[in-house]
Amino acid sequence: MSDNLLSRFLRYVRIDTQSDETSKTFPSTPGQLVLLEMLKQELTELGAADVQMTRPGYVMASISANTRKARVPTVAFLAHVDTAPDCSGKNVKPIVHRKYDGRVVKFPDKPGLTLDPATSPELRTAIGKDIVTASGTTLLGSDDKSGVAVIMTLVERLLRETKRKHGLIRVCFTPDEEIGRGVDKLDLRMLGADVAYTLDGGPPGEICWETFSGDAAEVIVDGITTHTMEAKAKGMVNAAYLAGKLLAALPRERCAPETTDGRDGFIHPIHVEGRTERSVVKFLLRDFELNGLADKGKILRGLCRGLQASEPRARVRCKLRKQYRNMAYWLRKDMRPVELAREAFVAAGLKPYDHVIRGGTDGSRLTELGLPTPNLFCGEHNAHGPLEWVAVQDMESAVSACAQLAELWERKS
Structure with a gap:
């Protein structure tokens, strides 16, 4: 399995899907469409059923049920094909470090950049495993092409191991996560899970199962532009300067x-575009509790009101989305998807543990829309940057765990 899994992963990460x-x-x-088309073709070649690429840009397929039981829940496995805008995904050159020995990893395309167990202690768990990194100037794309490779290998395994009983399995690959x-x-009726x-x-x-x-917030500051030689006399109002004042006022x-860490949320400016006439600052607001999220919106709006009061000639707008x-909030009402995942992990020889995500997944939205969707491991480490890495054996463990999970849903139905 490892050769097919690794070859898939290496093939996928070389495609720029940022x-x-x-x-x-x-x-x-x-x-992203290039990779989605490739996945559609590979699913067809593997023998999956109902392979299709929808017009918006989702690839879906089925593994037909092989059980005589009439009422087995349909289980879907999803991964996203895009990589983060934070770091370049162009011309990714993956490097396989066979039987990693625990030493500092150096990168050929960026001398001085190192992946060190002292600062990335999870590397110590990969000693003896085959790890994959990029070459130093790009991210690797393990987030989430590890998940893509795991699901494709799961499809191959379930189609081959016909004695493993399961209900209808759906797979789906999404863009722009x-x-x-x-x-x-995404049409949930079409997904049918x-x-x-x-x-x-x-x-x-x-x-x-907790995110x-x-x-999102966007603050738009409109100023007044004049020629600089008469800016004082004509009343220039520099929107870029006011945007800077807003950033400086944040409770950083x-x-x-x-x-922050743990369960503390934050206000995070992610994009600044500034001119004298107009400046725009985009933010992410995050918290585990809705009250805390609302408080962060109030903080930002309050800062915008203060900025407006400090310069009445400007126009300051704050839009929340x-x-x-x-x-x-939804999974606590029915923890069966989580409980069966734990049981499947044990059956696969793993020690399950809960991890609270300081972020979101496609599953956050899907769960809110009525499709319970916890997130499972696929081996990602140091995502969104040049130090990203994954162990091939960890991806293999994810394939085994998902195969056990498919079987458990049939057995417990």
Whole structure:
């Protein structure tokens, strides 16, 4: 299995599928369609049923049930094909480090950059395993092409191991998860699942069923532009300067991602576009509790009111937009998807543990829409940057765990 799994993963990460928040298309970038078309073709070649690529840009397929039981829930496995805009995904050159020996990993395309067990202690769990990194100037794309490779290998295994009883299995590959649009156009009736799992997590055994709730904010500051030689006389109001004042006023020491951890939320400026006439600042607002999320919106709006009061000639607008909600609000009502995942992990020889996600997944939206969708491990580490890595054996463990999970849903029905 490892050769097929690794070859798939290496093939997928070489395709530039970085999503683009500024794009008006869906998917946001053409490279995602290239990979989606490849997956459609590979699913057909594997012998999956109902293979299709929907017009919006989702690839779906089925593994037909092989049980005589009439009422087995349909289980879906999902992964996203895009990579994060945070770091380049162009010309990814994956490097396989066979039987990793625990030493510092160096990168050929960026001297001085190192992957060190002292600062990435999870590397110590990979000693003796085959790990994959990029070459130093790009991300790897394990988030979430590890999940894609795991699901494709799961399809191959379930189609081959016909003695393993399971109900109808659906697989789905989504675009634009990294920019919050992953399931915007997904037809849940077409997916046809009763329960789902995203494969978009970290080390072996990890189960995520609690996420941030998230909103997006955009602050638009309109100033007054004049020629600089008469700016004082004509009353220039510099919107870029006012945007800087807003950023400086943020409670960074207690409310930024780089100064918080655990269950603390944050206000995170992610994009600044500034001119004298108009400046725009985009934010992510995150908290595990809705009250905390609302408080962060109030903080930002309050800062905007203060900025407006400090310069009445300017125009300051703050727009909030809902993104996703903590899936735990719904999963707590029925923990069976989580409980069966734990049981499947044990059957696969793993020690399951719960991990709270300081972020969101496609499953956050799907769960809110009525399809319970916890997130499972697929081996990701150091996502969204050049130090990203994955162990091939950890991806293999994810395949085995998902195969056990498919079997458990049949057995417990």
